[in-house]
Amino acid sequence: MTERVIVRGESITADLLLFRRFGVEGQGLIEALMELNPGLSSLGPVIPLGTEVHLPDLPKPAPFTARKVVTLFG
Secondary structure (H helix, E strand, C coil): CEEEECCCCCCCCCHHHHHHHHHHHCCCHHHHEEEEEEEEHHCCCEEECEEEEECCCCCCCCCCCCCCCCCCCC
């Protein structure tokens, strides 16, 4: 389920908005953000005050896969 936020600060970009909401995990969600908000890119790089933005959901984490350990000593 997507989350709706209203931009209330100045100089907020899409990257910054995703970083503030999701932290580092938000990297790479720009495409999903633009799909949910079709007219957002026409507003320019800085999202205007009062703009309603729908945030995408974080993708599910990849399942853990075991890796072979390589040791240099021993």
